[in-house]
């Protein structure tokens with residue numbers, strides 16, 4: 001029986017995880033659920049799954065949740081704050097951690113899970129982009145099992161030879177082909193991008209996701225972060241990672257081998273598939289997702305990405321090539337830019353320029369420890385806020 005902590009239980013990934021978990025009560029029990037502010041949603045999840053602990057973002061939210069649970073007769077213990085997130089991610093009472101908090105806020109508990117040797121199901125790509133080698137070292141040192149949830153990386157993992165997922169470049173792999181839908185603005189007239197609204201940007205054609213990753217998909221920074229994620233997860237160098245636009249989101253990524261073979265993983269665009277794969281790995285379980293109907297899909301299309309339309313993708317490759325702290329600075333500036341865009345304080349077309357200016361203003365440093373990289377993350381956020389206000 002796996003005992004699971006879900007970090008970010010009220011989010012898009014968290015809800016999909018609980019949907020899969022609920023289908024297999026004989027395999028999975030929920031140890032802890034966490035959420036930042038959605039207290040009513042978390043209370044409803046606690047009523048259904050009876051976790052031992054629930055963690056929220058503030059004392060106020062904790063008080064509110066406690067009273068909702070008391071009224072419902074649920075005995076879940078309620079705590080709040082980052083130290084509690086780290087505790088539920090590392091305690092011996094849980095075996096498995098779904099890391100599905102969005103952004104840098106998820107870094108500390110995700111690292112805590114890695115250090116404690118948990119089976120880590122990684123959705124929170126920002127945590128890996130910030131901590132890179134430090135995170136992979138923590139996984140290796142504790143003997144953790146790390147399974148990617150991001151659909152592309154989960155697909156790549158499935159297409160790599162068993163046992164060689166960490167160093168594929170040494171095992172006859174030519175390239176990792178990372179597919180990208182291109183988001184809602186793939187074919188929109190570039191001149192009109194200046195005026196797109198948050199509502200238009202978060203309306204992804206294929207996937208239903210949280211707001212931040214939806215904006216990242218519209219700028220293609222999401223694919224940029226995924227390039228960096230693929231580097232760390234699979235030991236692939238920047239030249240070995242190729243982004244391929246595939247608007248239908250049926251092929252979730254591919255691996256191209258030295259003998260000319262290309263292996264792909266196909267599926268409907270539903271995150272319950274990679275979640276079920278990672279939860280049950282190496283077994284396979286029912287996820288609630290139907291298999292693809294190829295005759296109905298009829299066509300799969302591919303094309304090269306347009307780096308002028310999507311400068312964020314280029315910025316991410318640049319950060320990966322620069323190494324050191326560059327990716328953490330890219331991520332921090334992007335988080336602030338996306339927040340400002342969603343609050344209508346920054347235009348959509350200004351996002352890449354802002355990130356580039358922040359990257360140019362903060363020199364790249366080697367990443368030695370978490371404190372050092374977090375200091376640069378904070379400096380990049382401050383710089384980005386200052387530039388937005390100016």
Ligand code: NAD
Pocket residue numbers: 007008009010011012013014034035036037038057099100101102103105106123124125126149150151207208209210211212213271
């Ligand atoms: P979401 O916005 O729907 O949910 C985010 C969750 O994190 C919520 O439970 C929220 O309460 C929690 N949270 C937010 N800020 C927090 C803070 N400061 N402290 C503690 N908790 C906080 O996001 P999502 O779409 O579920 O994405 C979660 C992560 O998974 C992201 O890193 C995203 O890039 C990644 N991911 C998502 C998808 C997808 O289909 N949604 C696919 C691949 C990867």
Ligand code: MG
Pocket residue numbers: 150151152226
């Ligand atoms: Mg993805």
